[in-house]
Amino acid sequence: MVHPLPKSWSIHTRPEITAKYEILERVGSGAYSDVYRARRLSDNLIVALKEVHDYQSAFREIEALQMLRNCPNIVVLHDYFWREDEDAVLVLEFLRTDLAAIIRDWKKKGGGVRVGEVKRWMLQVLCGVDVCHRNMIVHRDLKPGNLLVSDDGVLKLADFGQAKILMEPGFDGVNNNQQLVVEQNTRYQENVTPPLDVVPDAHSLPDQGLNKQVVEDTNREEYLRQFVELKAKRHDMDETNKETNTNDGYSSCLATGTISDVDDDPLKSSYSYETEEGGVDKDGALTSCVGTRWFRAPELLYGSMDYGLEVDLWSLGCIFSELLTLEPLFPGISDIDQLGRIINVLGNLTEEFWPSCSKLPDYKIISFAKIENPIGLEAYLPNRTPDEISIVKRLVCYNPANRATAMELLNDKYFNEEPMPLPISELHVPLTKNDHEEDSPGGWNDYDDMGSDSDSGDFGHFKVVTTGFGVSIQFS
Numbered sequence: 438m439v440h441p442l443p444k445s446w447s448i449h450t451r452p453e454i455t456a457k458y459e460i461l462e463r464v465g466s467g468a469y470s471d472v473y474r475a476r477r478l479s480d481n482l483i484v485a486l487k488e489v490h491d492y493q494s495a496f497r498e499i500e501a502l503q504m505l506r507n508c509p510n511i512v513v514l515h516d517y518f519w520r521e522d523e524d525a526v527l528v529l530e531f532l533r534t535d536l537a538a539i540i541r542d543w544k545k546k547g548g549g550v551r552v553g554e555v556k557r558w559m560l561q562v563l564c565g566v567d568v569c570h571r572n573m574i575v576h577r578d579l580k581p582g583n584l585l586v587s588d589d590g591v592l593k594l595a596d597f598g599q600a601k602i603l604m605e606p607g608f609d610g611v612n613n614n615q616q617l618v619v620e621q622n623t624r625y626q627e628n629v630t631p632p633l634d635v636v637p638d639a640h641s642l643p644d645q646g647l648n649k650q651v652v653e654d655t656n657r658e659e660y661l662r663q664f665v666e667l668k669a670k671r672h673d674m675d676e677t678n679k680e681t682n683t684n685d686g687y688s689s690c691l692a693t694g695t696i697s698d699v700d701d702d703p704l705k706s707s708y709s710y711e712t713e714e715g716g717v718d719k720d721g722a723l724t725s726c727v728g729t730r731w732f733r734a735p736e737l738l739y740g741s742m743d744y745g746l747e748v749d750l751w752s753l754g755c756i757f758s759e760l761l762t763l764e765p766l767f768p769g770i771s772d773i774d775q776l777g778r779i780i781n782v783l784g785n786l787t788e789e790f791w792p793s794c795s796k797l798p799d800y801k802i803i804s805f806a807k808i809e810n811p812i813g814l815e816a817y818l819p820n821r822t823p824d825e826i827s828i829v830k831r832l833v834c835y836n837p838a839n840r841a842t843a844m845e846l847l848n849d850k851y852f853n854e855e856p857m858p859l860p861i862s863e864l865h866v867p868l869t870k871n872d873h874e875e876d877s878p879g880g881w882n883d884y885d886d887m888g889s890d891s892d893s894g895d896f897g898h899f900k901v902v903t904t905g906f907g908v909s910i911q912f913s
């Protein structure tokens with residue numbers, strides 16, 4: 438659906454943007470942004486202008502996309518506008534549809550999935566995630582709706598507003614493709630031979646205008662200068678926004694949900710929770726309030742602020758399962774329900790599965806009744822082959838260290854045997870993106886709620902028990 442232009446439109450009143458772009462229509466909006474289709478006046482290129490209303494999110498997205506430029510399965514950042522007193526505007530390549538729309542289209546048409554197609558889509562997702570992870574960037578919001586697709590079938594990871602660089606990369610790691618590859622991380626560096634070549638994207642040519650920020654032939658010094666400048670700006674803004682800021686490390690989401698979940702919770706008076714605001718390393722700690730619930734890893738649901746790239750691997754497993762079945766694997770209606778669904782399938786989270794799980798911040802706060810006979814992932818993947826089930830199991834598992842990396846999966850025989858992955862040129866890309874709005878209630882309309890962080894849904898049966906750690910909520 439194309440949204441009509443609102444009358445008061447901040448992007449429209451910014452001469453530095455309108456001098457270079459004709460704004461055509463609003464094509465989407467998210468938690469932090471409004472996205473417009475626009476035409477670049479210099480060469481008529483159609484682009485997406487993403488006006489980001491949260492500077493932290495804008496910074497993250499720019500920082501990550503700068504590092505990942507020239508990667509074929511990552512959305513191209515052509516340019517950006519960043520001024521202290523205005524919302525940042527990112528100029529992105531325009532991609533008309535996404536994997537969620539493709540899944541909806543398959544479902545609507547019936548007839549199941551074509552394995553060759555599933556393989557090609559999944560390979561493209563894996564390539565995008567692999568390049569992020571080799572650069573120590575955790576995306577933190579992988580879901581079909583954030584995997585944009587071009588008219589000719591190229592899939593690109595987008596929406597890096599929650600992305601985080603897990604360590605400062607060594608700039609010496611710039612390789613021929615100008616990607617920054619971190620040497621320190623052995624798990625992700627062993628046998629690094631990208632199975633699919635990373636080649637510069639034809640559409641990634643830089644903007645040549647006055648506000649040029651992303652330059653294809655940027656040398657290392659210039660790149661470093663821009664990066665340092667942007668960081669300094671962020672630091673200044675951090676200082677001025679200290680009062681209201683919720684940086685990583687300043688907030689903790691308990692397994693009961695996000696802080697807003699707790700605030701909204703009608704049962705809030707029947708239990709308590711404590712959040713440690715002090716003593717958390719501002720620069721080092723992460724927040725657990727990330728990602729869209731259906732794709733959120735259990736360690737995040739249990740409040741971890743010490744997680745790694747593996748949270749993306751869990752999301753990948755949910756995405757692969759959805760490609761195979763056309764249904765979301767864990768469509769939780771609240772964070773508690775999300776955890777309950779996972780536990781019903783995998784069994785209770787115990788040290789048998791993940792030896793250090795009891796150290797998760799909320800592990801002792803939330804306890805579920807013992808699940809004697811977990812359903813198992815197989816039950817959710819009827820008629821799928823053992824290889825397909827095995828891949829889902831290698832991603833959707835409790836212990837993050839046991840999750841298969843994107844690189845390992847790219848080399849998995851599944852993607853190299855019949856039926857072979859379809860060539861990109863043979864992938865079917867639906868013409869429209871939002872035809873699900875016509876669907877019947879209870880169908881794909883529900884899909885729009887997958888990102889909601891409000892726990893106003895059904896909590897099911899529970900009992901509140903006082904323990905040595907405070908109050909425990911037990912669900913059955």
Ligand SMILES: Nc1ncnc2c1ncn2[C@@H]1O[C@H](COP(=O)(O)OP(=O)(O)OP(=O)(O)O)[C@@H](O)[C@H]1O
Nearest residue numbers: 465466467468469470472485529530531532596598
């Ligand atoms: N490059 C693009 N090309 C075309 N449409 C886009 C592009 N980027 C984003 N959009 C559209 O705008 C919507 C919002 O964008 P995006 O998901 O990046 O924003 P967000 O505020 O970070 O969202 P979220 O609430 O999912 O975190 C997307 O669902 C998509 O429909």
